[in-house]
Amino acid sequence: MKLLLKNTNIINPAQNLNTVADIFIVNGIIQKIGKQIECESDVDVYDLKGKIIAPGFMDMHVHLREPGYEHKETIETGLEAAAQGGFTAVCCMPNTNPPIDEASVVKSILQKAKNVLNGIVDLYPVAAATRGREGKELSPMIELSEAGAIAFSDDGSTIYNAEILRRAFEYSSMLNKVIIQHPEDPELSRNGVINEGVMSTILGLPGIPSIAEEIIIERDTRILEYTNGYYHAAHISTKNSVEQIRNAKKKGLNVTCEVTPHHFTLTEEVLGDYDTNAKMKPPLRTQNDIETLIDGLSDGTIDVIATDHAPHSFDEKEVEFLAAPFGIVGLETAVGLALTYLVNKKFLTIEQLIEKFSVNPRKILNLPVIKIEEGEKANLTIIDINKNWTVDVQKFKSKSKNSPFHNFVLIGKAVGIINNCNVYFSE
C-alpha cells in the first residue's frame, strides 16, 4: 500500500507540530513528510487541501455489547461506527454477558476485532475491576492484563465498597493500569432517571441528585491519596465534580477524567417530551454545569472527551420513560459535536481538541503517544473543520440509532482514518 496525502494541515500537539505538507505512506509507515512530494503511478493520491491530519483519535469509553447483547451492537458494527466517527482506537467496557472478567473473554474480543475492516480500528478491552462486576472480590487483573486488558472498571456500576476500591488501586498500580470509576452513589441515585431539579419536578420523574456523582469522586480521591495508584473518573457531569477533580490534581494525585459530548452540549431541558433517547447516566444536567464542564476542558481539568457509546435497540427505547434503558450512541457524532460546540465557539483550540481525543487518552492508558514523523506508523485521523452536515441516525454504521442528535446540523467532521495499513473514508 502506497499513499500520498497532499497539501494537508498536519497538527500534533504532542510534537508541537502545525504545518502544511504532503505525507507519503508506504505499507503503513510514514516514509516522508515534505512539500510537493512527487510520486509514481502506483500510489493512491489524496488531495487533502483544507483538511487536517491529526494523530489517530481514541474513544476510551465505548460499549460494544458483544458478547451477550448482539441485538444492540456487535464488535463488527461498533468498530465500523468508530471508523465512521474518526476513531482509530476504542476501549470497550466490560458490562457484557459474560462480563470481561476472564482472560478468555478478552482474547475472544481481540480476535474478533482483528477481522473488522481489516483491523483498522485498534480495540483495547477494559476488564472488570471485580469479579462479575459485583464489587465484592477483585478480578484476576494480572492475567487479564496479560491477555490484553488496558484498564479496569465496573462501568455501569460503581465500585461502591470503599475497601474493594482501595485494594483495586493497590493491586492495579503494580501493573501501572488505571481504575476507571463510574461515579454514582446507588443509594443517592436510588430509582432516579433524570437530573434532580426543576425538570424532574415538572415531569414528575424521580431525580438523580448531583451529589450522587460528587460524593463518590470526593471519596475516591481520598482513597487514592492514601493508596496511590491511577484513577480516572468516567463521564463527569456536574459543576462540583469538575471542581473536585481540579483540587485533586492540584494535590498532585494521579487523577484524570472524561466528559461526554452530550454532557457539554445538552441540558435537562431537552427531556420535556420524555424523549428516551435523552435518558442516560449520568443524566443531562443544567446550563450552569455545561459552562463549568467547558471551563474544565479549557483549563485542562478534564483530560478526555469520550462518548460512553451505549447502543440500545429501537424496541428497547420505544417504551414508557421509566422502562427505557439508560444510554445513547455517540461514536458517529462525537467529533462533529466537539468541533461545533467547542472549537467553532472558540472554547478550545484545535490542538486542545486533539489532546482530548488522542494524546491524553493514550497517556492515561499508558500507551505510546502517536507521532506524525518519518519512520513512524501512520495512525491518523482526517478532519474537515468546515464540513457542514446533518446528523441522520439512519445512516449510522452502529446497529442502534438511539441518539438525541438526529437532525442536528454540525460544522466539522472526521472524514477518514488511516491505521494498520488501511484507509477508511467516511462519506
Add this chain to the structure above:
Amino acid sequence: MKLKSRHLLGLKGMDRNEIEFIFDTALNFREVLERPIKKVPTLQGKTIVNLFFESSTRTRISFELAERRLSADVVNFSVSGSSVAKGETLKDTARNIEAMKIDMVVIRHSSPGAAMFLSRVLKSSIINAGDGTHEHPTQALLDMFTIKEKFGKIDGLKVCIVGDILHSRVALSNIFGLKTMGANVAVCGPRTLIPRDLEKLGVKVYYDINQAIRNSDVLNVLRIQLERQDRVFFPSIREYHLYFGITKERIEKNNREIIIMHPGPINRDVEISADVADGSQSLILQQVLNGVAVRMAVLYLLGTQN
C-alpha cells in the same frame, strides 16, 4: 372554540381559555346529571377503552360513568389477568387494542409520561387518567371546578396542597392548573416530601401546617401512604398525623372560613381527621359529583373534535 390538542395529557401548557371552556361545558353536564334520565347521545358510536395499568376504583368508575352517560361504547382493560402479566409491552398492548378500532383511550399507568408516549404511538385521542407521579389532569380540573363553584372564581384565591407532594400527580396538575387560573398556590408537608426546586414554579412552601392553614382559603389534602420502602421520607404515620394532620382543632383555631378538599381515597385520622372530612367545610363529595361532569366535558370536547 376548540381545545388546542386532540389529547388531554396534562394541564401544563393548557391555557386559561381552554380551562374555562372545559368548565363551561362541565356546567352543562352538571345539569344533565340532575335530570331523571342522566344520559345524552353525544358520543353514540364512539368506542372508548379505559386502559388501567394501576388499580383504581373511583377514577375508573367516574370515567366509565361519564363515558356511558355520553352513550359511548366502553371497554375496560385492567392489569390483572392481562397480557401485561405475560410480558407484553405497553406499546404492543395499546396498539393491539387500537387495531380493534378504538376512538379514545383513557390511560392510567405508573410511568410518568406514559400518556404522552401513547399519544406518539397511537392514532386515538388520549386522556391521561394519572401517569405515575406526573399529572392527573381531570382530577385537577374537577378540583378547580369545585373551587370555582364554591367561590365563584379562582383568581386570587389562596390554595394550599397538603401532604406528599413529591409522589403526587394530583399536586402537580393542580399546581399547573391553579397557576394558570390565577390562584396563589402553596404546598405544605414534610420537607422530604416536597420536590426539589418547587419554588421555581412559583409555589410557596410551608413546613408548618398551622401557618399553611392561616394563609389559605382552600386546603387540598392528599392521601398519605407509608409503604415499607418509603420509610426514608418520614418516620411514621403517627408523627405525620401529629404535625401535618388536618384536625378540627387546627381548623377552629383559625378564625376564618376555609374549605377542605381531598382527591380520595381518605385515610381517616391520618392526613385528615374524620370530623373534618365529614364537616361542613368539606367539599369532598361535591368533588366526586363534579368529577363525572368534568370528565363528561373532556370526553365530549375531545371526542367530537373531528
